[in-house]
Amino acid sequence: MEELKPKKKFYKQWWFWIILVLIFFVFIIPSKKKEEISPSQSQPTESTVSQQELSQPIPQSKSWHLITTFKGEGIKTTEPFTIQGDRWRVNWKTEGEFNFQIFPNQVGKEYSFDCSILANIIGSGSDTSYCYTKGNWYLTINTGNSWIITIEDYY
Secondary structure, eight states: OOOOOOOOOGGGSHHHHHHHHHHIIIIIHHHHHHHHTOHHHHSOOGGGSOHHHHHSOOOOOOOEEEEEEEEEESSEEOOOEEEOSSEEEEEEEEESSSEEEEEEEETTOSOOSSSOOSEEEESSEEEEEEEOOOEEEEEEEEESSEEEEEEEEEO
């Protein structure tokens, strides 16, 4: 006759421990993360803000500022303009049937690898190009078309 094994207690069963571990990962760990980043802890109260922090100016949010506009026909070199932000953009529009190119040049430098060409199309069109180096710049426009270019600085 077969001998019957006595039943193990439920906490000695393998499935019990798997369920327990799953419950731990599903419920316990996420609730601890929520406690660590609770809104009441992340925002300083009036008593925790120092007088020095109150006296500092509130930083303004950055936005685009119009620097200058150039308008013309054919090949031109612009007047220099100054970029003080960490990026700037060139909005351009050209009308005609010829090639249209915009080359940015940093004053006092022979060539800028950071920003090499801002436009290069044949015929009419418009677009926006970006550059990510501050300093003093001027543009060389190479075309037979009419064109308008605006420079905007982000600061």
